[in-house]
């Protein structure tokens with residue numbers, strides 16, 4: 032950052048955050064960010080399973096992330112919890128922390144850690160594309176940035192999500208006698224696809240698999256524009272020709288999907304850009320709709336933060352590290368074992 | 383181009399034939415003439431475009447992106463055209479001014495008019511203007527690696543579906559047409575006349591038979607029918623015609639109208655050397671061995687090759703066994719009853735002898751019982767009998783009633799289910815592909831694989847049994863219990879058996895299907911390999 036004092040110039044990212052067996056650790060504040068196993072004090076960026084795990088002592092997160100964790104793991108997911116409002120600043124030990132919207136899913140946040148004036152932002156997962164169901168990403172200037180890189184290769188440039196939804200609607204126009212089933216992850220992707228369908232003018236009820244019910248209800252109560260949502264009953268299935276049903280991707284290949292009339296199977300995921308993945312998932316209609324920043328947005332965001340140091344986590348670290356080096360940014364891959372494994376979208380990448 | 387590319391993507395991922403047809407028909411309905419015509423040409427293998435080497439594509443991308451990023455991306459995606467299509471840099475300004483993307487026909491015409499030296503720059507310009515899918519399809523097309531998930535016949539069927547014409551009609555006019563087929567679309571949509579073929583030896587869509595069931599048979603009077611052998615070869619049509627300028631033309635077509643002349647130059651030569659004048663013959667293509675017929679597998683070897691090797695020409699000479707006559711001395715006799723056509727055919731074959739073709743004999747019979755016996759004892763290379771109404775005219779397609787095929791009872795064996803795999807499309811959630819084996823020295827030896835023959839209810843029973851008796855998993859494949867006491871016995875019906883060096887069991891079943899699930903039998907009671915070996919044809923004696 033411009034205007035940094037000599038004192039600041041002597042500080043580095045590793046003075047603020049270290050890599051411990053349980054994940055990213057801040058010694059000066061004695062807390063972990065998105066730890067991979069139970070710890071005494073955890074700051075959680077968002078509710079996806081590889082970031083938000085049950086069994087911590089104290090959890091600090093946004094109100095929505097705490098609610099989502101309670102929905103997924105039960106009220107006793109942590110010994111104690113504290114909600115952080117966006118932009119609210121508190122002190123933990125020798126550092127100040129604040130949460131800033133990441134635009135990834137409802138409640139998702141980047142975490143800013145300030146230590147003696149040195150600013151580190153841990154992005155969690157984020158996207159820059161518009162999403163009617165959550166607050167947009169807010170760029171935060173910092174000295175050091177810890178970025179995700181799920182789609183950190185130049186082959187990933189996500190198309191306009193509205194165009195992808197339009198392809199789904201055109202398929203329904205052509206195959207009005209077939210059920211259209213969209214494989215989506217339960218937290219975030221499902222509700223974004225619903226809201227995009229409403230924006231595209233689809234007014235019929237949207238049908239959902241039971242696995243999507245809790246989180247979808249929560250989004251609706253939080254005011255997401257989802258329209259009428261109906262849970263699919265066993266008896267409904269045969270009657271859903273020409274309708275849209277959302278379900279977890281795994282259900283597309285399940286016994287459950289057999290009763291739908293000649294289903295068109297769509298899968299909404301950033302990985303659907305690659306034909307081999309679409310084929311592997313058995314998607315007849317791959318929809319490249321992602322909750323993560325694509326290559327262009329990753330690069331733009333890194334430049335926007337003004338960071339001097341960059342740590343790159345889960346995904347394709349190498350390409351982003353290579354590019355950042357060319358930009359004069361001190362970049363290194365952070366190969367934390369465990370990220371991406373329980374994640375909703377990263378789980379689809381090549382093993 | 384973007385639209386054609388999107389069509390290809392959809393076709394590649396849609397497993398059902400009927401749904402592919404609907405996707406295609408919608409594309410043909412909504413796409414303007416020259417583009418849909420070139421798309422049809424691409425799908426029928428008739429589109430000629432200047433080719434571009436992969437090295438040229440690599441050079442284009444190397445000028446535009448960081449080589450390290452390209453290497454990482456290519457390694458991840460694994461396909462050159464797809465990698466380049468996805469990472470091709472796009473100028474955001476161009477993206478926003480919404481100039482319409484170039485059409486398939488504009489691209490094909492431009493590249494046709496471009497010299498080799500300028501082709502890379504032209505290609506780069508098109509890649510700038512297309513979207514990711516369009517770039518992918520264009521690169522695949524120009525590097526000759528475009529794979530289309532439909533057959534030529536399905537594409538033509540979709541054209542026929544545009545209006546009131548049949549696929550047989552389309553096949554008949556097809557050989558006189560060239561891309562972009564404007565007159566074909568006009569005719570199919572009822573806006574123009576039937577295209578006139580100037581091909582001197584055009585294809586005539588064949589007449590097909592229905593399989594005869596016992597119920598059908600009860601309604602038939604044997605006196606109305608003429609029987610002949612059903613040969614175990616492939617149905618073909620041979621045309622020998624003198625062109626207006628006196629040149630002699632011979633063609634060999636498959637049942638679907640594909641020109642097979644290139645694969646059978648020896649047959650074409652024999653037809654040209656014959657004394658036939660302006661005839662179209664309908665018959666069976668076989669491979670001969672002196673006066674005998676060689677096994678189907680030998681014919682298969684020749685069918686697999688676009689151009690035969692010298693050894694194949696020597697070892698597997700073709701034979702055309704003729705059973706119908708469509709054009710006789712320039713006269714179209716398809717509207718003549720079968721009995722009369724047959725008499726003309728007998729005369730024709732007597733007057734024009736040749737080693738490469740002969741007449742398929744009739745099988746006289748008094749009753750269906752008698753015919754049933756003869757059918758079982760038929761000569762080698764037959765798979766049953768054909769019944770044709772003496773008064774039937776030759777019509778294209780598969781009308782029910784005039785022609786019947788009555789196949790020999792398939793062979794049967796009791797085998798044990800060993801492995802099951804998920805099916806495709808509608809069956810993707812079910813274990814519907816089954817591998818089965820028979821006993822050899824106390825162990826099961828896999829002898830075949832089948833995914834049909836059962837009812838939906840039986841399939842769900844099989845699926846349930848597989849799930850409950852899984853002992854091992856390998857990716858999509860489940861191994862199931864198959865001990866002498868806990869295995870499931872399947873009665874397998876099949877059409878024939880050949881020796882095979884590619885299968886561990888040394889034999890290959892033709893068209894195996896699951897005839898019955900033998901819940902009543904124990905796996906230990908299933909057949910042994912000896913039961914199958916007894917059915918094998920005697921090994922061909924190799925000449926010294």
Ligand SMILES: [Zn+2]
Nearest residue numbers: 077079135156
């Ligand atoms: Zn996430």
Ligand SMILES: [Zn+2]
Nearest residue numbers: 079081156374
């Ligand atoms: Zn994640």
